[in-house]
Amino acid sequence: MAALNIIVTAKQVIDHEIPASALTIDATSTQVTAPSSFKPIVNGFDDYALEAALRLKEAGGATITVLSVGSQFDVNIMRKTLALGADRLILCQDPAFANLADSFTTARIIAAAIHKVGEFDLVLCGRQASDWDNAQVPLVLAELLDLPCITLAQKIEVSDGKVTVEQVVLDGYRVAEAGLPALITVTNELGQPRYPALRNIMAANRKRPTTWTAQDLDLDPAMLTPQLEVVEVAFPSKAQACEIIEGEDGGEVGRRLAQVLHEAGLI
């Protein structure tokens, strides 16, 4: 079988492991920001999509193109995808791509970039991004490209021009099949993504990503006007105080906790 052409979408986001207390909200109350001491990361969910692509590459050969959309990139962060084994990194970068809280717009930009890439067999996406948690771009992208769409893959196999996917459902999985090309979202049940080897990181540092602007993608500015507007972002109010149950030793505290929960009508 000929080697596959796989496109993996990846987003640069604020590190989801940073403490919530380090997040700040900008003066316009519409953007969440993190102090510059915290480096951004490639969206953790997209790591699974790339891992799935790398496993397919190992299994039968593939050319992997990583595609990202944003207004500003930390290129060294995005190069991690090359260090892991992606063959090509395309950054769709334009000031017009700032503050993409509207998944529909983002999906249109990615669809334009995929058209420009040309031939492909699979588009693999993370199930959602850890910043805006929209979980929409892959599904809208499948609609815009008119592709079969299978969500939440824990295992992907390709043979005879079709893709077979174990799709996670409540309390189990479903086996689903589709012809190529197809779009698949990948979930964490796939298993731990690999880490890049040091020598690959150094080799990746010498590679230059391809950069495409809105003009390169022939995107009509009117199409980039988002339908969704962020009216306000705010931290939720945490009014409640935690009542700490105390006692002589753990056993006593445990028994007291049972009493307290019983008196509160909870057990």
Add this chain to the structure above:
Amino acid sequence: MAGILVIGEVHDGHLAPPTREALAMGRSLAATSGASVAVALIGSELGASAQEAIAAGADQAYTVADALLAQPQIDLYLAAHQAVCAAATPDIVLLSRTDFGRELAPRLACRLGVSLLQDCLQLETEAASGRLIATRPVYGGNVLAKMRSAGTPQVAALRPKVRDPLEPDASRQGEVTPVAVALDAAMAKVTIVRQEIRAGDGVKLEDASIVVAGGRGLGGPAPFTELEELAGLLGAGIGASRAAVDAGWVPANWQIGLTGRTVTPDLYLTVGISGASQHMAGCSNAKVIVAINKDREANIFRESRYGVVGDWETVLPGLIQGIRDLK
């Protein structure tokens, strides 16, 4: 008449609970605008669902019943819902962010030419513009965003279990309107080959009024046996944090959090869970959270109503004994 259309879900001939919640949300929006509330019911066996939807707040039920809809074939469901939307011409479309809704909502919105207001906790009508303002959690629930859509229709997916359904009122009247859609098996771009479902052991997490969950602080798989004993005593569901799942101590379907399951029990009792933001995303709507953790500085205490700072190895046997003494 243009109005509000709730995209319903029907399970075994009955209206799914999240659809009742969406109907309640539709009714409160209609109270401001005077709009009508319709429901779209689609499936192979619709049973009593139309009457149930009317009793739960719908003024009208659009139905598509077709044997081809027996399988959860998203492409066919999309075509049917699209046809209902074309018949109903709603200003507002409400969906539920259930497992099926997660897949359906963004794609249906796209077919209607608009962006989706995703995972909404609250919807209000803005007095000045008459548009919806959606409140939704972002950054793993650490930030709340208010969003407004300029599209028509305005399409919103509601997080389940955030809103109470209305008390069913069997005296409510409504029209049932079948919609003709030419569905064809060839519309399905994906073939469902088979399904492997593990037999559900114990209480279903999403329905449990008490959930007990363990995390990294338990240190290994063995302590989960003790946690299961506690869950058994309380009639509780049992879950775990991502750390415990990633370590291989418990099955993946126990995971509660951003990438796992979302629970909304009255009591969420955590043992050895630090309360990272991605975990809290799956349980922050629990009525009362209890933390048992060694580290007083752990984030879980900021989220909890009651806390025990201590070692689970001594606290848990005490708690179990205390509960036995109560019975």
